[in-house]
Amino acid sequence: xxxxxxxxxxxxxxxxxxxxxxxxxxxxxxxxxxxxxxxxxxxxxxxxxxxxxxxxxxxxxxxxxxxxxxxxxxxxxxxxxxxxxxxxxxxxxxxxxxxxxxxxxxxxxxxxxxxxxxxxxxxxxxxxxxxxxxxxxxxxxxxxxxxxxxxxxxxxxxx
Numbered sequence: 001x002x003x004x005x006x007x008x009x010x011x012x013x014x015x016x017x018x019x020x021x022x023x024x025x026x027x028x029x030x031x032x033x034x035x036x037x038x039x040x041x042x043x044x045x046x047x048x049x050x051x052x053x054x055x056x057x058x059x060x061x062x063x064x065x066x067x068x069x070x071x072x073x074x075x076x077x078x079x080x081x082x083x084x085x086x087x088x089x090x091x092x093x094x095x096x097x098x099x100x101x102x103x104x105x106x107x108x109x110x111x112x113x114x115x116x117x118x119x120x121x122x123x124x125x126x127x128x129x130x131x132x133x134x135x136x137x138x139x140x141x142x143x144x145x146x147x148x149x150x151x152x153x154x155x156x157x158x159x
Contacts, residue, residue, distance in 0.1 A: 020113070021035060024038065024109075027105070027109060031102060031105070033102070034069075036059075036065075036069055037069055037072065037073055038102070038106055039059065040055065040059070040066070040069050040070070040073065040079075041073065041078060041079065041095060041099050041102060041103060041106070042103065042106050043055060043058060043059070044079065044093050044094065044095050045095055045099075045103050048093075048094050048095070049082075049092045049093070049094065050092065050093050051084070051090045051091065051092060051093070052066045052067055052070060052091060052093065053066075053090075055093065070093060073099075076098075077096055077098050078095065078096055078098055078099040078102065079093060079094070079095055079096060079099065080093075080094050080095075080096055081093060082094055114126070
């Protein structure tokens with residue numbers, strides 16, 4: 001175990017992610033938007049044609065939350081719903097050309113963050129860090145969720 005919380009990898013990951021979220025929040029707010037709206041636009045940019053349900057699953061939020069975000073982005077003229085050619089119940093999401101300046105700003109900020117990391121630890125270390133984080137994420141998403149030990153009717157725990 002790590003003696004100092006300052007060197008605890010779990011706390012550090014949490015702190016770095018929180019700082020990055022806060023900075024993204026500030027940048028999005030300067031555009032009158034939210035980080036969630038930025039995230040949604042960026043995800044649709046990378047995967048055009050996602051359904052709201054698919055997007056909710058990717059973003060790990062309820063479908064109603066995505067629907068509200070999409071409504072707001074659609075009202076601003078940044079995103080559009082297009083009917084699915086095979087299923088009239090499904091709407092496919094696509095960014096509109098008016099989203100391009102925002103997407104450019106998002107990408108520019110991402111590039112600045114990556115350049116900052118590279119300047120701090122170097123590209124090989126960043127690539128190694130990314131590989132490590134991918135391995136950790138894969139391990140965590142495939143690991144079984146911990147179950148509480150079953151207690152038989154007799155009151156004795158099973159082994």
